[in-house]
Amino acid sequence: MQTVRVSTYDGPGTAPHIQIVPYPKISDKAALIQIGVCGVCGTDLHILKGHWPKPLPWPLTLGHELAGVIVEKGPGLEADFMGQPLTVGCKVMLPPLMPCGECDYCVHYPNNANRCLNPTYYGRYIPFEKPPHLWGGWAEMVYVDLEMLPATKIYRLPDTMSLMLASLSEPLTSCIRALNRAVSVGGFRVGHTVVIQGSGPIGVLMLAAAREMGAGRVIVVGAPEQPRLALCQAFGADATVSIEEYTTARARIDAVRQIVGGYGADLVVDCSGHPSAGPEGIEMLRDGGTYVEMGQFTDAGSIETNWHRICVKDINLLGSWAFTANDIPLAINMLDRARNRYPWHRIQTRFPFTEAGIAEATQSAMDMRCVKATIVPNADICVG
Numbered sequence: 001m002q003t004v005r006v007s008t009y010d011g012p013g014t015a016p017h018i019q020i021v022p023y024p025k026i027s028d029k030a031a032l033i034q035i036g037v038c039g040v041c042g043t044d045l046h047i048l049k050g051h052w053p054k055p056l057p058w059p060l061t062l063g064h065e066l067a068g069v070i071v072e073k074g075p076g077l078e079a080d081f082m083g084q085p086l087t088v089g090c091k092v093m094l095p096p097l098m099p100c101g102e103c104d105y106c107v108h109y110p111n112n113a114n115r116c117l118n119p120t121y122y123g124r125y126i127p128f129e130k131p132p133h134l135w136g137g138w139a140e141m142v143y144v145d146l147e148m149l150p151a152t153k154i155y156r157l158p159d160t161m162s163l164m165l166a167s168l169s170e171p172l173t174s175c176i177r178a179l180n181r182a183v184s185v186g187g188f189r190v191g192h193t194v195v196i197q198g199s200g201p202i203g204v205l206m207l208a209a210a211r212e213m214g215a216g217r218v219i220v221v222g223a224p225e226q227p228r229l230a231l232c233q234a235f236g237a238d239a240t241v242s243i244e245e246y247t248t249a250r251a252r253i254d255a256v257r258q259i260v261g262g263y264g265a266d267l268v269v270d271c272s273g274h275p276s277a278g279p280e281g282i283e284m285l286r287d288g289g290t291y292v293e294m295g296q297f298t299d300a301g302s303i304e305t306n307w308h309r310i311c312v313k314d315i316n317l318l319g320s321w322a323f324t325a326n327d328i329p330l331a332i333n334m335l336d337r338a339r340n341r342y343p344w345h346r347i348q349t350r351f352p353f354t355e356a357g358i359a360e361a362t363q364s365a366m367d368m369r370c371v372k373a374t375i376v377p378n379a380d381i382c383v384g
């Protein structure tokens with residue numbers, strides 16, 4: 001009997017076991033994919049450290065940055081997610097956490113990543129009742145069945161693309177999307193200066209993505225010099241700032257600002273996953289710059305220190321300080337248009353233009369005895 005070797009973990013902190021499962025029978029809309037390559041993601045490491053916020057079906061096979069070749073498929077599986085034909089011998093990749101397409105979030109907010117209420121985790125149907133299953137990429141093969149899990153997405157790869165290169169497509173996608181999030185708020189344009197916090201795999205892929213998407217200069221803050229910052233230099237980083245050399249947030253902020261010059265960077269992207277990266281990175285930005293948090297997803301914080309939730313919740317967090325000259329007519333027009341729709345004047349409590357009146361106005365406001373203390377130097381011209 002033909003068999004397949006699969007690695008499993010019994011839970012966080014355990015060692016991997018290689019187990020043997022029977023070669024599955026291939027259903028009509030299913031495929032068996034021989035794995036050429038599967039990356040080790042920071043998410044896998046978090047899972048192994050016990051950081052995953054929800055229960056997981058241990059024992060399980062990790063690995064979702066996979067690239068492989070279809071070795072057998074059912075006749076009902078004819079095309080990939082983009083409509084490209086699938087045949088035995090095709091190179092493919094499968095992303096994790098694919099949306100169901102039917103829940104409230106999928107129907108109404110399809111552009112928010114991974115907010116699906118019922119996501120298909122690895123997109124792979126479990127053909128056997130008991131583990132080990134054929135669903136994680138740290139295995140000789142994975143089995144997918146789109147009849148059983150229709151949310152599974154298969155993407156055909158270019159025939160000439162090596163599986164090594166293809167296994168970077170999943171993490172690179174996260175980087176491209178993060179930059180497009182910045183584009184969507186006008187925060188990333190051709191020529192912009194970009195600072196990347198973190199020099200792990202996401203940091204390096206972000207560097208490549210930023211360069212390919214038109215960044216002017218790209219600066220990476222990370223460690224260690226070998227192999228990570230050296231690789232960033234090989235990828236064309238204009239400068240690197242070592243957190244081993246600059247050991248305090250203040251020193252790193254000063255070093256980055258010295259390099260970027262002017263008022264600070266246009267865009268800072270956190271790829272480090274470090275809880276303090278956000279407050280530090282904001283100080284590397286120019287006023288009016290954009291910060292994208294993509295480095296943190298686990299329960300690494302509480303309500304009091306929940307910066308990581310910006311990433312987990314896929315939210316837009318925008319600063320807004322005062323206004324621009326072009327905003328003023330918006331307020332004048334709104335007041336004019338809506339003058340009779342609200343009791344505007346009940347906001348205002350009038351005080352006369354005398355020393356006692358001004359003192360009473362400020363005291364009344366401080367004591368919250370009024371809403372908007374308003375000084376009236378010339379009551380005769382204030383009709384209404």
Ligand SMILES: [Zn+2]
Nearest residue numbers: 100103106116
């Ligand atoms: Zn859904």
